[in-house]
Amino acid sequence: MAERLVTIAAFNDATEAHIIKGRLEAEGILCFLGDENIVGVQPFYSVAVGGVKLKVTEGDVMEAKAILTRIQEGNTIFDYDSIELAPPMQEHQEAVRCPNCGSDNIAEEKYNKTIFSLSYLLLGFPLPFLSRKYSCYDCGYRWKSK
Structure with a gap:
């Protein structure tokens, strides 16, 4: 059975909501933004619709609220050791050189x-x-x- 989405925060600005959403996703929490398009098109409607709503699944509510509290307190220590890094980029092919003078410019x-x-x-x-x-x-x- 699908889990319900619970609104844990509302923002007047879609940019701020995206920043917090990105932080929660970096912590491994699945989240969504509600009414983001309405506020993006008509910013004055933000108050009427209740702002951009940050929603998480019921199982992640407590953890998401704890992260939001840490962010609001300014304690935003992030464990970079737990992140899986992308594989290293492959090396570029050898640079093309001028057959006349040998320059790579x-x-x-x-x-x-x-x-x-x-x-x-x-x-x-x-x-x-x-x-x-x-x-x-x-x-x-x-x-x-x-």
Whole structure:
């Protein structure tokens, strides 16, 4: 059976509600925001609808209220050791170098500028024809990728 959602706090500002929601989610508590869109579109309706409501499941009410109390007291110590870090990023491919001078100060042109511009003028929208070209800023040499 699904658990009921209980409102544990209400905010006049959607930004503040998102910050607290993010903190609770970082602590592992499933939470939702109610009336966030109404307040976002018409901020003056915030008082009429009761603000942006932060809701958690019944099982997490006590823990969420304890975290909110800690935040309000200014005691926001967070245990960074318990967080699972993302895997390290893979190393980048070797930088492309100019075949003429060996410089790595180059620019990559992904689209054929001529077709891109003409299609924009004639059709009203650009057609992205891929064309991998490189140009060197140091010597001015231009080449296509292999």
